[in-house]
Amino acid sequence: MSQTLITRAAAIAAATALAATGILIAAPANAAGESIVLANDSIHFTENDWGAGISLTGTGFGVADGGLAQVDVGTLDGPVFTAWNSAPLDTPVESGGTIAVTGWVPDALPQLPASGLTPAVRVTYELCEGTSCEFSDTTYVYANIVIDPFVPGDPGITITPGCNTVEQIQTDGYSIVVTGLDQFETVGDYVTGPDGEQFGESTQLQADVTGTATGDFTLSGDIQLGLYTEHVVRFGGDAVDFVSGTFEVGTCVAPTPTPTPAAVVPPAPKLAETGASEAGLLTGGALTLLVAGAVLVVLRRRATA
Structure with a gap:
């Protein structure tokens, strides 16, 4: 194991408490403060199933004029990382030291880790200046993931x-x-x-x-x-x-749809039953008005007599 990896192991072990958030920073003394953050749907996976793949963003990668980072997924046993995938994913480091990975499906299926092993995503890059990279100063940045056991659905x-x-x-x-x-x-x-x-x-x-x-x-x-x-x-x-x-x-006759009953319109309210016809009511009302008019005439005549 190289001295560089041993130096970074202390930072990895100290940051395991951040596994639930999907953020784990491994920053050696001479690193620029690199970090990677997994998308919410890239923290939990089911055994043998990468789902929509691994998505992450990274910042603080100290590459002045661009460069290349490599992404692996596997397990951490203390400072030792064992990759599941056979070939890493190459991703460019953009201006400003950022990286982005969307929907990466590794070439090996996720497995339930053995006791004491922690599943993780690792991003590796070399410090570069112009077109020259110092491969002896490789930086590793990790983010923990969770592999859940498969649970069958209802039969x-x-x-x-x-x-x-x-x-x-x-x-x-x-x-x-x-x-x-x-x-x-x-x-x-x-x-x-x-x-x-x-x-x-x-x-x-x-x-x-x-x-x-x-x-x-x-x-x-x-x-x-x-x-x-x-x-x-x-x-x-x-x-x-x-x-x-x-x-x-069989004959497979389509079922006859049940007709929807027509809406029932409620009847208009009726007048109270008084024993008199509507014509009688109209006549009675007219007589009342005539009598009232006659009284007014009499009163006026008496007032001028």
Whole structure:
């Protein structure tokens, strides 16, 4: 191990408490105060899955006229860094000593670290002046990351379409999506017909990094109308279905939509029931007005008599 790396080891060990923030500065006595900051979605990864990749920004890299930095990812065991990737990512140091990496997917999958090892991203660069770099004065800057164990989702199966005609099942077929498996797990798959007997041959499906397996199938031969069952079985078990789902081969008539009932308009409010017709009410009102007018005439005549 070089003396330069040993000198930087003390700074690395002293900064491990900053792992939760994704920021870890390893600054030797003659360094310019370099630091790298990981994007929020580049701190936590799931084993075997880099997701959207590693993104980071860096400042304070003491390169006067540009230069090149290299990015690796791996584990720290005290001062010793072991890279997972076989080839580092080259990234330019921009004017002002800044670097930026977006969505880097290393050529090795992230693994759960053994006890005592700390997953980390390392940026390496050489102090340069003009076009000359001093390779004997290599600077290492680290940022801790977290590798979370993979947790399978809920077991499930989705079959689309849920119904096919005989012609459709022979030509277009159907698709299945199985969830809740382990990463890269291989499972068996077969179909039973309406009579409960296996229809066709068994096949195998392999899950991806998310524990999801997919498949596209058609049926051929003597196809009966009725309900078919898709069976997904784990290997090494007791042959009990991991998940199963059904689909139909038949006429597949689209359901008739239920008409929306028309809006009910409430009736206009009625007058109180008095036993008199509307015509009677109008007549009574007119008589009242005539009587009132006659009284006024009498009063006026009496006042001038």
